[in-house]
Amino acid sequence: MHLSPWKSSSSAPVINSKTRDDFKSFHNEMNQLINTFFNRNEISLPQSMDSTIFPTIDIKEKDNKYLLDADVPGMAEEDLTIDLKNNTLILKGEKKSEMESHDSDFVCIERSYGSFRREIPFDEEIDQENIKAELKDGVLHVELNKKEKSKSNHKKIPIKH
Numbered sequence: 001m002h003l004s005p006w007k008s009s010s011s012a013p014v015i016n017s018k019t020r021d022d023f024k025s026f027h028n029e030m031n032q033l034i035n036t037f038f039n040r041n042e043i044s045l046p047q048s049m050d051s052t053i054f055p056t057i058d059i060k061e062k063d064n065k066y067l068l069d070a071d072v073p074g075m076a077e078e079d080l081t082i083d084l085k086n087n088t089l090i091l092k093g094e095k096k097s098e099m100e101s102h103d104s105d106f107v108c109i110e111r112s113y114g115s116f117r118r119e120i121p122f123d124e125e126i127d128q129e130n131i132k133a134e135l136k137d138g139v140l141h142v143e144l145n146k147k148e149k150s151k152s153n154h155k156k157i158p159i160k161h
Contacts, residue, residue, distance in 0.1 A: 054116045055091070055140075066122065066144045073138035074111075080140065082133055087126050089144065091118045 060067040072080065074095060081092040094115040125147040132143040 055093075055118065057091075057118065057120065059120070064146050064148075066126075066146070068120070068140075068142040068144065070118075070140040070142070071138065072135070072140050075135075075138070077135050080135070082131075082140075082142065084126060084128055084131060084144075087122045087124070089120045089122070089126075089142065091120070091140070092116070 055070040058069045083090040095113050127145040127147045130145040134141045
């Protein structure tokens with residue numbers, strides 16, 4: 001008996017680029033979902049959200065406060081809401097469409113409109129009474145002071161007779 005090695009007529013399954021892109025997108029979203037689940041303090045931008053209406057943020061930590069800047073171009077104060085709940089800053093807003101055209105058809109629309117909600121958790125307790133927010137030139141500036149920790153971790157307890 002004579003054995004010869006088997007050779008396939010085709011080298012590998014054919015995967016088109018759309019299938020590959022869909023799989024890569026799915027893979028990235030699953031990785032992000034798992035990372036977010038296991039690291040609750042992670043601040044992330046979901047891949048499915050349009051970043052033009054989901055504001056990007058910068059957070060700086062100084063000695064006794066956090067400084068947050070959020071890009072919200074074209075939005076007014078009345079379009080934004082800022083809340084603090086359980087040391088989590090919640091930014092909500094809605095960018096409304098200004099288009100009112102009755103007689104012309106648009107060829108291209110690149111400006112985005114819609115609502116957003118961002119939640120930013122902080123590890124340290126925030127002083128709710130001393131939060132400042134300012135909207136200037138399309139950037140929302142928020143200053144969050146950390147709550148002062150007690151200076152002494154020792155307290156003498158008197159005993160009553």
